[in-house]
Amino acid sequence: xxxxxxxxxxxxxxxxxxxxxxxxxxxxxxxxxxxxxxxxxxxxxxxxxxxxxxxxxxxxxxxxxxxxxxxxxxxxxxxxxxxxxxxxxxxxxxxxxxxxxxxxxxxxxxxxxxxxxxxxxxxxxxxxxxxxxxxxx
Amino acid sequence: xxxxxxxxxxxxxxxxxxxxxxxxxxxxxxxxxxxxxxxxxxxxxxxxxxxxxxxxxxxxxxxxxxxxxxxxxxxxxxxxxxxxxxxxxxxxxxxxxxxxxxxxxxxxxxxxxxxxxxxxxxxxxxxxxxxxxxxxxxxxxxxxxxxxxxxxxxxxxxxxxxxxxxxxxxxxxxxxxxxxxxxxxxxxxxxxxx
Numbered sequence: 001x002x003x004x005x006x007x008x009x010x011x012x013x014x015x016x017x018x019x020x021x022x023x024x025x026x027x028x029x030x031x032x033x034x035x036x037x038x039x040x041x042x043x044x045x046x047x048x049x050x051x052x053x054x055x056x057x058x059x060x061x062x063x064x065x066x067x068x069x070x071x072x073x074x075x076x077x078x079x080x081x082x083x084x085x086x087x088x089x090x091x092x093x094x095x096x097x098x099x100x101x102x103x104x105x106x107x108x109x110x111x112x113x114x115x116x117x118x119x120x121x122x123x124x125x126x127x128x129x130x131x132x133x134x135x136x137x
Numbered sequence: 138x139x140x141x142x143x144x145x146x147x148x149x150x151x152x153x154x155x156x157x158x159x160x161x162x163x164x165x166x167x168x169x170x171x172x173x174x175x176x177x178x179x180x181x182x183x184x185x186x187x188x189x190x191x192x193x194x195x196x197x198x199x200x201x202x203x204x205x206x207x208x209x210x211x212x213x214x215x216x217x218x219x220x221x222x223x224x225x226x227x228x229x230x231x232x233x234x235x236x237x238x239x240x241x242x243x244x245x246x247x248x249x250x251x252x253x254x255x256x257x258x259x260x261x262x263x264x265x266x267x268x269x270x271x272x273x274x275x276x277x278x279x280x281x282x283x284x285x286x287x288x289x290x291x292x293x294x295x296x297x298x299x300x301x302x303x304x305x306x307x308x309x310x311x312x313x314x315x316x317x318x319x320x321x322x323x324x325x326x327x328x329x330x331x
Contacts, residue, residue, distance in 0.1 A: 005164055006199045010206015011213065013157050018214030020150030021224050025247045030230040032316075032323040041147025042154065043297055049155035050302030057162065065163045075290065075300060075307040082307045085289025086296075086314015092281025093315060094322035095274060097247070099293040100170040100286060104204050106247070108211030109222075113252045116272055117279035122181075124283025125174040129189035135288065 017105040025097025032094055080136040092124075142220040158298055166199055169295035171286035173197070173204045215246075222246040237331040251275070274330070289314065 017023045022042055031039035056062070057070055064070050093099050096117045098106060103121065106114040145153075158168040175190065176197040183190030215222065224246055226234075234242035241249040251271055286292040289311045291300060297315070300308025 002164070002199070003202055006202035007206040009157055009160050010203035011210040012153070013203070014207035014210015015214045015218065016145070016150055016153045016157070016210070017207070018211050019218055020145040020147070022150065023211070024224045025251070026224045026226045026230070026242060029234065029323060030226045032319040033230055033233060035227045035230045038147050042151045045148060045151025046154035046298050047301045049152055050158050050298055051304065053155060053159050054302045064165050066165060068165050070162060072303045075305045078307060079310060082289050082310035083314045085285050086311040087285070087318040087321070088281050089285025089289055089292060090315040090318020091322045092278045092285055094319040096278025096282060099282065100174060101207060101294055104170070104207035105211030105214065108208035109215035110212070111247055111252055113271070113275060116275040117282070120276040120279025121283030122174050122177045124280040125287045126178045126183055127280070128284045128287040129178060129183060129187035132187070132189060132288070
């Protein structure tokens with residue numbers, strides 16, 4: 001049952017990423033060129049509505065579908081990891097034209113070269129795990 | 138019924154993403170796709186090389202299922218909900234990309250000059266060089282995404298959507314970093330490599 005729900009959520013997400021063209025390298029390039037509102041509209045409206053959803057859940061102490069209390073853990077305080085990690089991520093996002101969600105959608109759409117990006121992203125994650133104690137966080 | 142094949146405008150896609158985040162919250166989970174990359178490292182035996190990968194990956198099984206669904210969703214979107222795979226970017230962007238050598242701008246979903254292995258596949262001897270260059274560029278792009286996402290503790294879904302929705306300052310710093318990196322790549326590095 002739960003597996004079906006997760007799969008359904010993923011399918012909805014994959015269709016949204018593909019059909020909104022957020023999974024298109026061109027849309028990412030266009031966003032970083034400030035030539036179109038499209039990507040800003042997607043991210044902006046998602047987070048404005050998301051913020052209202054989070055606020056509402058907190059305010060009314062809404063329980064999950066399974067009756068559990070919902071908590072929103074705060075992100076650890078810090079600067080370096082978010083700033084430098086963010087810049088590194090942004091460089092890759094613009095070059096590959098895909099962030100981790102859309103990568104999976106593109107694979108399903110049949111763009112096989114994205115497999116190179118996914119494998120490299122796993123390798124990049126692995127490299128981080130190996131060197132992370134030497135990095136400022 | 139032709140509307141079903143049209144690309145989705147931002148005011149459908151954005152609320153849909155918020156709805157997806159809401160659904161995940163309501164089943165006691167969080168929205169964050171790059172965590173799957175860490176789980177993949179753990180499954181492949183990464184725990185032998187770093188404690189960072191020593192965790193019970195089965196606790197992340199749900200997220201792998203979401204990722205599997207995302208692959209299926211991409212398939213459905215491309216094969217059943219689209220007639221042509223053309224992304225209508227603005228004329229200004231098309232002109233910029235043409236100057237950089239991307240003739241496929243405005244005619245494709247992804248730049249065939251970078252992604253389409255079939256077009257690249259050895260029609261000319263010097264095309265092998267392009268093929269190698271593309272694998273290298275896509276590989277570097279993926280490497281940066283994977284490394285950066287874990288260093289920053291999240292990607293677009295984890296920080297820009299989940300984190301900012303919860304008004305987290307660290308997520309704002311990360312998103313500012315995402316944009317600095319993206320602008321640097323597109324405006325400074327692209328003219329050098331394309």
